[in-house]
Amino acid sequence: MKSYENIFISSLTTMRIGGIARHVFEIEDEKDIPEAYNFASAYWYPTYIIGGGANTIGRDEGLDGVILLNRLRGFSENNGEFTIMAGENWDNVVDYACQKGYTGIEALSKIPGLVGAAPVQNIGAYGQEVANVFKSARAYDTATNSFITLEKKDFQFGYRKSIMNTTMKNRFFIISVTLEMKPGHMERPFYNSMEKYIEDYGATDFSPKGIREIVSNIRKDKLPDPREKASSGSFFKNVYLDPIETEKAEMKGWAVHRGHDGNKINSAWLIEQCGFKGQLLYGMRVNPAAPLVLINESAGTYANLARARAQITSTVYDKFGYWMEQEPVEIINTKNRGAQR
Numbered sequence: 001m002k003s004y005e006n007i008f009i010s011s012l013t014t015m016r017i018g019g020i021a022r023h024v025f026e027i028e029d030e031k032d033i034p035e036a037y038n039f040a041s042a043y044w045y046p047t048y049i050i051g052g053g054a055n056t057i058g059r060d061e062g063l064d065g066v067i068l069l070n071r072l073r074g075f076s077e078n079n080g081e082f083t084i085m086a087g088e089n090w091d092n093v094v095d096y097a098c099q100k101g102y103t104g105i106e107a108l109s110k111i112p113g114l115v116g117a118a119p120v121q122n123i124g125a126y127g128q129e130v131a132n133v134f135k136s137a138r139a140y141d142t143a144t145n146s147f148i149t150l151e152k153k154d155f156q157f158g159y160r161k162s163i164m165n166t167t168m169k170n171r172f173f174i175i176s177v178t179l180e181m182k183p184g185h186m187e188r189p190f191y192n193s194m195e196k197y198i199e200d201y202g203a204t205d206f207s208p209k210g211i212r213e214i215v216s217n218i219r220k221d222k223l224p225d226p227r228e229k230a231s232s233g234s235f236f237k238n239v240y241l242d243p244i245e246t247e248k249a250e251m252k253g254w255a256v257h258r259g260h261d262g263n264k265i266n267s268a269w270l271i272e273q274c275g276f277k278g279q280l281l282y283g284m285r286v287n288p289a290a291p292l293v294l295i296n297e298s299a300g301t302y303a304n305l306a307r308a309r310a311q312i313t314s315t316v317y318d319k320f321g322y323w324m325e326q327e328p329v330e331i332i333n334t335k336n337r338g339a340q341r
Helices: 032-042 090-099 192-201 208-222 243-251 267-273 302-320
Strands: 002-008 020-027 047-050 056-058 063-070 075-078 081-085 134-141 146-151 172-180 231-234 239-241 256-259 262-265 284-286 293-296 329-331
Touching (some): 020 032, 032 047, 032 172, 056 302, 063 172, 239 243, 243 262, 267 302, 284 302
Parallel strands (some): 020 063, 047 063, 056 329
Antiparallel strands (some): 002 020, 075 081, 081 172, 134 146, 231 293, 239 262, 256 262
16 A cells, blocks of 8 residues: 655645645555554544545645545456446446447446446436446445445435435445446437437437447537546536426426436526626636536635635525535545544
């Protein structure tokens, strides 16, 4: 296990914001996991796990604690059952599945990050989500100091959530994930942006490889590469509506999307309607191609990000009555004993 001291969190995350973390450990083998947690426990250090850093934001005060970098590698597949170590690149797995003709995650192409993060927030896009193909995960349980297997029901998946980022946040270190997929393809109608692309470019291949190409091209136009522009991908979650809220919103002429996964208003539409599209707020640029994305052009600090977020969310609430939730998790500096051990 490689260990480092006094590392800027900004260097570990794609938003490139955050102060100094006192300790950083690279987890390259299962045996490193209990060793790292035992160290943290001995000093009452809070612990946070980072994979690719695409869904994590640091704060200016940094972390007087331990960051664990998931670097576990390995991959196997047998008749559509994929077992992938949590430190593998997510998009590489999607590419492999599509090449093999398996459906279930092709619409999740080009989502940045590592495999271990996928079930934590139940990543999803264009009508697919990890929960639909998830079978189990092997993990280290810090509450019992043991290696365990968690089944799909244990995760209690919801929209962009699971027990891993809600009720049991920071309790488990995911080692590997097992997904189950079958040969096939997505059925039309697709999401509006996909249908528009098909119409504009005359796409006819709806196999997993074809859908991957469509989604990749859409994302390339809308979402900046975090290696080139500092961002966390989609910063705001979409707003899901119950039947009464759906009816009220449609009566007002608002852009409600009805889908098999529920009815929602795209937060990008809400942000655009409030005039923020393309605007620069405290050094954070609201992406003109996809307003769900905030790009760190010159913000420099978490404080500036927080100001931009507050201005956007409060304006949307004042105009529409919806509070938009942030998607990326934050590293909070605390030594609250017993929490996050």
